[in-house]
Amino acid sequence: MQQNTFPRYLTPTEASEYLGLTTGTLANMRSLGTGPSFVRRGRIIRYAEADLVAYLEAGRVQVSA
Numbered sequence: 001m002q003q004n005t006f007p008r009y010l011t012p013t014e015a016s017e018y019l020g021l022t023t024g025t026l027a028n029m030r031s032l033g034t035g036p037s038f039v040r041r042g043r044i045i046r047y048a049e050a051d052l053v054a055y056l057e058a059g060r061v062q063v064s065a
Contacts, residue, residue, distance in 0.1 A: 009039065009046040018052055 015036070016023045029035025030045070036055035039046045 008049040010049060010052070012045055012047070015047040015052060018049075019056070 010018060012023050012026055015038075016026045019026070019036075021029075026035060030038060036047060037051040039048070
């Protein structure tokens, strides 16, 4: 039996906790276009967990020893 796996979408509150930011900072980033990708359906905003991971990975700094 196959199990369907759907992407997990988080609320702004859940996404801010995931990223370690306040919801206000996340809202500011949304308005400036500097934050992670998000989905808007009317007034509802959701963040795909994969997009949050990609956003964090994009900021990765490689430190050489």
